[in-house]
Amino acid sequence: MDTLWEILTVITILVVGGITLAVALVRGRRDKHSSPPPVAPPARETKTRERNTYQPGGAAKIDTSKGGTPPPPVSQTGTTAESGATPPPAAPAERAAKQGGSSPMAAADTGAGELVAPATGDPVQGPGDRAGADVSDGAPADETVLEEPDQEVIEHPESARGRMGRLRGRLAGSNSAMGKGLLGILSAGTLDEAVWEEVEDTLLGADLGVEATTELVDNLRSRVKAEGAPAPEQLEGWLHEELLKLVDPSMDRRIAASRVGDRPAVVMVVGVNGTGKTTTVGKLARVLVAEDKQVVLGAADTFRAAAADQLETWGARVGVPTVRSQREGADPAAVAFDAVKDAHESEADVVIIDTAGRLHNKVGLMDELAKVKRVIEKRSPIDECILVLDATTGQNGMRQAEVFAKAVNITGVALTKLDGTAKGGIVVLVQRELGVPVKLVGLGEGADDLAPFDPKAFVDAVLD
Numbered sequence: 001m002d003t004l005w006e007i008l009t010v011i012t013i014l015v016v017g018g019i020t021l022a023v024a025l026v027r028g029r030r031d032k033h034s035s036p037p038p039v040a041p042p043a044r045e046t047k048t049r050e051r052n053t054y055q056p057g058g059a060a061k062i063d064t065s066k067g068g069t070p071p072p073p074v075s076q077t078g079t080t081a082e083s084g085a086t087p088p089p090a091a092p093a094e095r096a097a098k099q100g101g102s103s104p105m106a107a108a109d110t111g112a113g114e115l116v117a118p119a120t121g122d123p124v125q126g127p128g129d130r131a132g133a134d135v136s137d138g139a140p141a142d143e144t145v146l147e148e149p150d151q152e153v154i155e156h157p158e159s160a161r162g163r164m165g166r167l168r169g170r171l172a173g174s175n176s177a178m179g180k181g182l183l184g185i186l187s188a189g190t191l192d193e194a195v196w197e198e199v200e201d202t203l204l205g206a207d208l209g210v211e212a213t214t215e216l217v218d219n220l221r222s223r224v225k226a227e228g229a230p231a232p233e234q235l236e237g238w239l240h241e242e243l244l245k246l247v248d249p250s251m252d253r254r255i256a257a258s259r260v261g262d263r264p265a266v267v268m269v270v271g272v273n274g275t276g277k278t279t280t281v282g283k284l285a286r287v288l289v290a291e292d293k294q295v296v297l298g299a300a301d302t303f304r305a306a307a308a309d310q311l312e313t314w315g316a317r318v319g320v321p322t323v324r325s326q327r328e329g330a331d332p333a334a335v336a337f338d339a340v341k342d343a344h345e346s347e348a349d350v351v352i353i354d355t356a357g358r359l360h361n362k363v364g365l366m367d368e369l370a371k372v373k374r375v376i377e378k379r380s381p382i383d384e385c386i387l388v389l390d391a392t393t394g395q396n397g398m399r400q401a402e403v404f405a406k407a408v409n410i411t412g413v414a415l416t417k418l419d420g421t422a423k424g425g426i427v428v429l430v431q432r433e434l435g436v437p438v439k440l441v442g443l444g445e446g447a448d449d450l451a452p453f454d455p456k457a458f459v460d461a462v463l464d
């Protein structure tokens with residue numbers, strides 16, 4: 001009997017133990033399931049960057065085919081861009097490894113030459129020479145952010161088509177004084193030595209430059225000599241022809257803003273501060289958006305924080321993203337590099353890089369621009385380098401142009417503030433001195449007051 005009890009007790013203990021174990025196991029599992037899940041890294045938000053859907057009415061006038069092999073079809077659904085909040089910056093070391101270069105950039109402050117601010121004539125200066133403090137060449141280390149525009153507030157920029165026609169009044173307003181003056185002098189009576197001198201003075205006063213002035217007057221004199229005293233209309237016709245010859249309609253004024261093979265076109269914009277550089281980049285973005293181009297802006301003017309804000313605002317108005325640094329004084333080459341990278345990844349048509357126009361001194365600025373150029377070229381060739389010149393600055397502007405041309409390979413000029421000067425002859429002077437065409441002209445402060453330069457419309461406006 002005792003044995004029976006013992007067996008029953010053992011069985012009971014085993015059963016109770018088993019049940020307890022089972023309950024504990026079940027609880028344990030439940031607890032495991034109800035515990036908070038491990039914190040997963042935030043999913044990378046991918047944002048579809050939609051193509052700007054604005055369709056310009058009629059054929060756009062600006063020719064953006066330069067350098068562009070026919071663009072491969074770009075997905076209409078757009079391409080992905082990294083989260084708008086945080087950029088995709090690779091770690092500095094990773095970037096350095098990828099890009100190879102590591103030699104520190106030499107300090108650039110040699111104290112040599114200064115650029116002069118166009119409006120004030122003051123030396124342009126800043127708090128320090130950033131180039132001297134830059135990180136290693138080719139290893140951009142500053143964090144950049146991609147500022148995606150708010151798609152709901154997109155403006156529809158005016159098509160470039162016929163802009164110069166609309167803006168002709170502005171051009172004529174200040175420059176037709178020269179044309180009228182010339183026609184007045186030439187039709188006043190006998191074409192003697194005094195008249196030709198007066199013609200020369202008028203042309204020189206319009207910043208045409210000595211060489212072009214002499215050429216134009218010599219040609220006119222030869223025609224008069226060969227064909228006898230002309231009627232005023234004939235003389236006007238000759239003047240028109242000779243001026244047009246000087247402006248040179250044969251120059252290639254296309255802007256490289258179409259995809260080149262399987263990559264975006266890269267446009268770098270340089271110029272002294274105050275010439276209208278950032279404004280021109282913003283206006284150019286609008287021109288390209290009006291032509292249904294997918295544009296990315298790079299705010300590599302990190303010298304002044306407000307410049308990046310200004311650029312971002314221009315971009316946001318037309319749905320164009322801006323790659324920028326939040327830090328004033330960040331490495332501009334890093335920003336430029338990341339902008340080009342973003343444009344590649346988002347399969348944009350073109351990336352436009354705004355650069356600084358002011359540094360401690362000329363040498364520092366030129367070294368920085370040369371570095372920006374070199375670093376961009378580690379990722380992509382530069383297809384266009386546009387120098388922005390203020391038309392009102394005359395010879396000073398020309399000196400600036402020569403300095404910039406030594407640092408970077410200028411491929412075209414944007415001549416701003418032509419609305420506010422009677423010195424339209426600078427178009428000819430710039431082209432001759434630099435050997436590159438004026439491609440764009442700024443004719444006002446309005447958002448759509450930038451026009452592709454049209455030699456005939458220009459000469460018409462001057463002589464009408």
Ligand SMILES: Nc1nc2c(ncn2[C@@H]2O[C@H](COP(=O)(O)OP(=O)(O)OP(=O)(O)O)[C@@H](O)[C@H]2O)c(=O)[nH]1
Binds near residue numbers: 273301418445
């Ligand atoms: N009248 C006129 N004003 C212009 C034109 N283009 C630019 N401006 C004005 O010139 C001023 C300077 O323009 P910005 O674009 O800030 O010049 P910036 O060269 O970028 O100068 P920083 O940012 O200081 O380097 C602004 O007030 C513009 O509105 C133009 O074609 N005509």
